[in-house]
Amino acid sequence: MKLKIWGARGSVPAPGPETMHYGGNTSCVEVTLSDGSTLILDAGTGIRNLGLALPRVERPIHILLTHLHLDHIQGLMFFAPLFRPESEIIVWGPASPEASLRERIGRYISAPLAPVEVRELPALVSFREAEPLEWRLGAARIRAQSVNHRGPTLGYRIDDGDTSLCYIPDHEPALGAPLAELEDEWISGFELAHDASMLIHDCQYTDTEYPRHLGWGHSPMGDALEFGHRTGARRLLLFHHDPLHSDDFLDSLSGDVAERWAVLGGSPEHVELATERREIEIASVPAAASHP
Amino acid sequence: MSAQKPLELILARNLLSSISTPAFLVGEEGTLLFYNEAAGALVGRRFEESGTMSAQEWTTEFGPFDANDQPMPYDEVPITKKLRQGRPAHGTFRICVAGGHHEDVHVSAIPIVGNDAASGAIVIFWPLAEEQA
Numbered sequence: 116m117k118l119k120i121w122g123a124r125g126s127v128p129a130p131g132p133e134t135m136h137y138g139g140n141t142s143c144v145e146v147t148l149s150d151g152s153t154l155i156l157d158a159g160t161g162i163r164n165l166g167l168a169l170p171r172v173e174r175p176i177h178i179l180l181t182h183l184h185l186d187h188i189q190g191l192m193f194f195a196p197l198f199r200p201e202s203e204i205i206v207w208g209p210a211s212p213e214a215s216l217r218e219r220i221g222r223y224i225s226a227p228l229a230p231v232e233v234r235e236l237p238a239l240v241s242f243r244e245a246e247p248l249e250w251r252l253g254a255a256r257i258r259a260q261s262v263n264h265r266g267p268t269l270g271y272r273i274d275d276g277d278t279s280l281c282y283i284p285d286h287e288p289a290l291g292a293p294l295a296e297l298e299d300e301w302i303s304g305f306e307l308a309h310d311a312s313m314l315i316h317d318c319q320y321t322d323t324e325y326p327r328h329l330g331w332g333h334s335p336m337g338d339a340l341e342f343g344h345r346t347g348a349r350r351l352l353l354f355h356h357d358p359l360h361s362d363d364f365l366d367s368l369s370g371d372v373a374e375r376w377a378v379l380g381g382s383p384e385h386v387e388l389a390t391e392r393r394e395i396e397i398a399s400v401p402a403a404a405s406h407p
Numbered sequence: 408m409s410a411q412k413p414l415e416l417i418l419a420r421n422l423l424s425s426i427s428t429p430a431f432l433v434g435e436e437g438t439l440l441f442y443n444e445a446a447g448a449l450v451g452r453r454f455e456e457s458g459t460m461s462a463q464e465w466t467t468e469f470g471p472f473d474a475n476d477q478p479m480p481y482d483e484v485p486i487t488k489k490l491r492q493g494r495p496a497h498g499t500f501r502i503c504v505a506g507g508h509h510e511d512v513h514v515s516a517i518p519i520v521g522n523d524a525a526s527g528a529i530v531i532f533w534p535l536a537e538e539q540a
Binding site: 262 | 409410411412413414417418420421422424425489521522
């Protein structure tokens with residue numbers, strides 16, 4: 116399994132010279148499975164560049180949305196395959212008692228916010244509400260589970276052979292109780308992330324910033340690292356960078372991240388801050404190599 | 408590893424941990440999944456000591472008790488019946504409080520429904536003694 120980061124920014128796009136390295140596009144990750152098929156995690160503004168780079172293929176394109184906040188769907192309307200009549204696109208996302216997934220996405224892809232309606236998109240587009248169950252897509256087994264964020268939000272786990280990827284970009288698992296005080300079964304997202312070869316997890320804030328954003332649905336660095344450690348993630352990719360965090364600021368955090376991960380027993384080379392356009396081959400890493 | 412609890416129960420537990428009103432978090436089949444510090448003070452036993460309890464265990468220890476001071480089977484408690492219909496319920500019951508004596512309390516229970524299925528209930532206690540004070 117391989118992944119490529121097309122957007123790692125949280126909340127709102129943050130383009131500019133001060134974010135050139137980590138990137139300013141919002142959440143989007145391309146996952147290439149062992150059988151060559153592609154899954155796309157979230158449709159933030161990063162999906163626009165991904166759409167331009169994707170080869171024309173006959174297979175359906177699956178887009179797995181964690182939730183419908185704008186930074187996770189804003190790029191959808193600029194995803195080139197949606198405007199190709201030969202494309203088939205299947206959009207997965209969380210269910211809501213309020214309206215169907217199609218109706219909720221249609222609020223964005225409709226007037227007055229957009230010049231087109233969902234029904235006018237040239238591609239064959241369908242919407243599927245991801246049950247908190249398992250299903251297969253190509254070579255992979257996909258699992259979705261509700262996680263602690265604002266509004267209906269899913270985390271995903273993708274198992275492909277002996278490798279696994281867990282993606283929880285917006286998550287505040289320690290809201291209301293420190294992770295250290297909770298048993299595993301009471302930690303939001305624990306089962307999804309347990310022993311994952313790679314965990315992509317929310318790390319929007321520093322520990323100092325977090326008290327001003329309690330309950331906003333995002334994690335500070337300390338909780339992100341603790342969550343990765345508790346779940347036994349082999350590699351940890353910290354994601355959803357705050358739009359106010361410049362490259363220089365994130366560079367300064369990356370040293371802290373490696374040190375604190377090492378204190379928790381992890382190898383410093385197994386933790387990093389997500390960088391736009393970064394490509395990673397996910398390998399099966401024995402537990403002992405990541406957490407002695 | 409025990410099965411992951413549904414998110415709505417995790418959030419409910421976090422809420423109960425943060426309030427000073429005595430409250431239980433009850434799961435499927437009446438299992439007592441958690442109770443907060445205020446409830447621990449009310450019944451005279453901290454959750455950290457008791458841990459998760461089956462419906463039979465906690466009703467035997469904490470009540471409710473009938474007019475003859477016998478524990479009522481969980482399935483026969485009126486609130487249980489209403490919760491199983493997906494409805495909130497309210498009543499006054501006799502429970503065993505700190506010190507080992509029995510005392511009447513108001514009880515309000517709210518079903519927790521997530522993903523279209525009931526996963527438990529929040530049960531809130533309001534001692535009559537405080538109300539009369």
